Amino acid sequence: MEILHVSAECYPVAKVGGLADVVGSLPKYQQDLGHIAKVVMPMHRMKFLYENEWVVDHKGNINMGSRNLDYTIIKEKENKLGYDLYCVDIFGLTDREKVYGYDDDTERFTAFQIAVVDWLSKWEHRPGVVHVHDHHAALIPFMMQHCFDYRHLAEVPTVITIHNGQYQGWMSWDKSDYLPSWDSWQWGKLDWDNMINPLACGVKCAHRVTTVSPSYMEELMSDANGLEQLFVMERGKCTGILNGIDVAVWDPQKDTYILDNYSVDDLESGKLLNKEKLCRDFNLDKEKPLFIYIGRLVGEKAADLLPRSIQDALFHLNSRMNFLILGSGDPDVEWQLEALKGPFTGYYNSQIGYNEKLAHQMYAGADFILMPSRVEPCGLNQMYAMRYGTVPVVRSIGGLKDTVVDIGDAGGYGIRFNNASVWDITYSIHRAVELYDDKERLQAIREQIMRIDNSWELSAERYINLYQTIR
């Protein structure tokens, strides 16, 4: 089967979060299963673009409202990612250095989607399935079914995967003329609460809807940033498929970013060497348990609770632990986290920004990873951490609930808590410190989590089975 993934991000081309990791790796595993997987994304002006060779695959022209736009589809020449990668170049719109965050993101991603559908309409054959990811690609099923120029694509099966239902791409109705001429009887498919809501439209029009974990699917029925009723109504075509991780990229035995490679057989010495380096680099105490946080510093991740929780834990538990934070986001949270460096020198450090190499070094050198998320559609960090023998301390929500079992339960290997609150976080840190002091148990848990198979193989097959139901 031929599968076309459409996404705003794809690792290693352009990454903001987990979406990139998924779109970067799932197609590889689908190819391994004997299918043809392709990815198409906007041509952001990223390093990957300049470091690789490209060929022009197609040139076309589209209208978006009163604008007439030329677009070019280029293809990476050497198949470096293990599947065909295409980028859409639209002068003045896709050629930016950041993936998101511009005032004209609506125009940028609408034009991207129109160009993808236009390109697809010129193919001499039809793909087996068009798989769109998040709201940046969610208007595509509608365009394929209800835009007059593209109706010959209406029978092509479509799937939408929701990596984050908080962001929906809302646009006001005065932008409805951005879409290529469409059947106005179908306006209800675009509308949610008097706005054009691309994510809601994708859920209504795609043949199947998936989320990146089963628990997140259930949670969307009662908490979906206004779309709860829609998910309840469309329940019949909704499924949760847990993300996998790219075990070739996230492998402590081969990871070139870390100081000392290690496997489950020499994990104690391997982790120790990596921890020593990390503690040296960040002026932390290697004898104490090291807690890390890696991620966006936003409300969804409950990053605002970190400064207070860290202070309380250090204060009440007599500084029996270290913390190292890597992330960026809310300026106020960034400021508060930076401000802790002064009073807690020697126990606490942070780096504000995005740093892929340091992230790998932290997964390898840490003892525990903190994830107090308010919303967590899947969460990849806990799976990466476990592959490196780092114990997850997580809130029981979304994908965290599906991938971590508490040490108090049979066969458990992580620490879970129920509320995104300072008290729950500090209490869990306390439980983790106790586990750290029980060296024998800690070692057994580290071995156990390193052996857990969270690779894509099973999930990639689940997607294929899902596609088969709509062909």
Ligand code: ADP
């Ligand atoms: P999100 O909701 O942000 O997509 P995920 O857990 O699904 O969260 O994925 C986060 C991914 O982004 C992981 O690969 C993580 O290592 C990476 N990441 C997040 N913030 C940073 C950062 N500041 N530096 C390096 N990597 C980061």
